[in-house]
Amino acid sequence: MSDAITAHAESHGTHAAHHHDLQHHFDSLEQQHEAATLGMWLFLITEVLFFGGLFLAYMLYRIWYPVAWAEASRELDIVLGAFNTAVLIGSSLTMAFAVRAAQTGKQRATVVWILMTMALGLVFLIVKYFEYKEKFEHHHVPGPNFMFEGPQAGPAQIYFSLYFLMTGLHATHMIIGFFIMAVIAWMAHKKRFSPEWYTPVEISGLYWHFVDIVWIFLFPLLYLVDRAGHFA
Amino acid sequence: MAGHISPKSTYYAVFAALMIGTAITVAVAFVNLGSFNFPVAIGIAITKATLVILFFMHAKYSSQLTKLFVGTAFFFLVILLGLSLTDYLSRGMKTYPGGAAGAGYGVRTETPADQTRGREEAGAARTEH
Numbered sequence: 390m391s392d393a394i395t396a397h398a399e400s401h402g403t404h405a406a407h408h409h410d411l412q413h414h415f416d417s418l419e420q421q422h423e424a425a426t427l428g429m430w431l432f433l434i435t436e437v438l439f440f441g442g443l444f445l446a447y448m449l450y451r452i453w454y455p456v457a458w459a460e461a462s463r464e465l466d467i468v469l470g471a472f473n474t475a476v477l478i479g480s481s482l483t484m485a486f487a488v489r490a491a492q493t494g495k496q497r498a499t500v501v502w503i504l505m506t507m508a509l510g511l512v513f514l515i516v517k518y519f520e521y522k523e524k525f526e527h528h529h530v531p532g533p534n535f536m537f538e539g540p541q542a543g544p545a546q547i548y549f550s551l552y553f554l555m556t557g558l559h560a561t562h563m564i565i566g567f568f569i570m571a572v573i574a575w576m577a578h579k580k581r582f583s584p585e586w587y588t589p590v591e592i593s594g595l596y597w598h599f600v601d602i603v604w605i606f607l608f609p610l611l612y613l614v615d616r617a618g619h620f621a
Numbered sequence: 622m623a624g625h626i627s628p629k630s631t632y633y634a635v636f637a638a639l640m641i642g643t644a645i646t647v648a649v650a651f652v653n654l655g656s657f658n659f660p661v662a663i664g665i666a667i668t669k670a671t672l673v674i675l676f677f678m679h680a681k682y683s684s685q686l687t688k689l690f691v692g693t694a695f696f697f698l699v700i701l702l703g704l705s706l707t708d709y710l711s712r713g714m715k716t717y718p719g720g721a722a723g724a725g726y727g728v729r730t731e732t733p734a735d736q737t738r739g740r741e742e743a744g745a746a747r748t749e750h
Contacts, residue, residue, distance in 0.1 A: 423686070426683065438697055438701060441701045441702065445702055445705055445706075448702065471643065478643065481677050482677075484677070485632045489629070489632070591624075594678075598677045601677075605669045605673070606663075608643075609650070613662055616651050617650065617651055619653050619655055619658065
């Protein structure tokens with residue numbers, strides 16, 4: 390036991406100049422950063438397939454029920470959808486600036502940019518809340534109280550099931566991202582980051598941008614089905 | 622270990638391109654392009670996603686290994702969507718003599734409702750239609 394501690398202390402001695410954020414099982418900060426980035430991308434690959442299953446279900450039902458998709462899609466508020474798309478793209482910009490501030494050692498700016506990212510994320514969720522509320526009021530929520538005019542009621546319910554599954558899963562990711570950002574902002578506030586080590590900002594940024602990308606696909610797929618009236 | 626630091630102008634340019642892409646995708650949705658509305662919307666979304674991945678997510682400046690990981694995500698997504706759809710999209714071709722052209726619709730697929738009604742009845746309903 391004491392030998393192990395001595396050996397540990399000696400290994401410290403040989404790396405006299407090593408950075409305090411460098412963990413022992415990595416040779417260098419570059420290698421550590423690379424491993425963390427790869428780990429995050431590996432997680433994002435599983436996320437792509439997680440959402441991918443829902444996108445596949447969406448595609449199949451859209452091919453089967455194009456008229457129901459066209460009619461149900463028109464029930465969504467295109468203005469709110471487009472507004473939220475702009476909000477999320479804006480949040481990706483502030484996130485990119487947060488990472489850049491961390492890279493250049495501007496701790497104060499990192500905190501501010503992350504708080505702005507969180508604020509935009511919150512705006513998105515609030516708009517989403519009002520959209521969901523409207524769906525409940527119009528009985529467009531799948532279940533025993535579902536109502537939809539005309540012969541497309543059945544498949545329209547499938548559309549709204551996928552709408553709530555896909556946007557709900559996306560919103561869940563937003564909420565998780567919000568709390569991740571709160572932790573990152575706190576760490577930045579405590580001056581935990583430096584131009585040598587800002588990995589948490591970078592990889593939580595990867596997560597945030599991924600969630601933005603999911604919405605970039607959800608917006609046209611859910612809100613912009615046949616607005617030109619090809620099917621009706 | 623600062624990695625690549627993009628100039629702020631790059632981020633503003635990407636942001637502008639993403640906003641313009643959003644405006645175009647909304648505008649184009651109201652133009653009747655027939656069956657081309659969907660590919661156009663998806664094409665714009667893929668372009669926007671690529672910009673985010675390359676510049677906001679720094680994939681352009683990442684190691685070859687990271688780039689391989691990024692590509693892997695899309696490789697598996699294409700298998701998931703592509704191979705599944707080759708099945709579902711080709712089911713209608715089998716239903717009609719002469720394939721999709723014989724159906725007079727281009728590619729048609731059966732809905733689950735068609736399948737429960739039985740093939741003959743479903744065929745009759747389509748003829749009336």
